[in-house]
Ligand SMILES: [Ca+2]
């Protein structure tokens with residue numbers, strides 16, 4: 194006997210509701226989804242034109258680092274003084290703002306005719322959003338702007 198499309202849809206909907214119930218029943222330990230809105234600025238004194246930054250910018254938690262931005266040294270590195278070019282980037286993370294201890298940047302800059310520059314190497318304590326985090330290196334600095342975490 195054919196229950197018809199609407200019957201199948203109802204059965205699927207019921208299964209969906211059941212599944213939803215199971216998920217929410219176990220959600221006490223579920224991880225929250227948090228949106229991090231940020232931008233990066235790369236400064237390299239003496240560089241002609243925009244720098245070619247590579248490396249990583251992370252949020253440091255007590256037990257791990259969470260990448261916000263990464264550029265591999267072996268890849269084709271775009272020239273850019275800011276990431277993204279306008280506005281802000283969004284990363285979905287699985288922890289609340291309270292869990293962030295530090296903002297870290299380990300960024301170098303590709304130079305074809307000399308050794309690569311160091312733009313940033315280190316961390317700053319997290320003091321909340323709407324704060325620019327200016328992380329220094331031997332040859333420059335990286336500013337991590339965090340516009341919101343929530
Ligand atoms: Ca340079």
Ligand SMILES: [Ca+2]
Pocket residue numbers: 240243244245302303304305
């Ligand atoms: Ca360069």
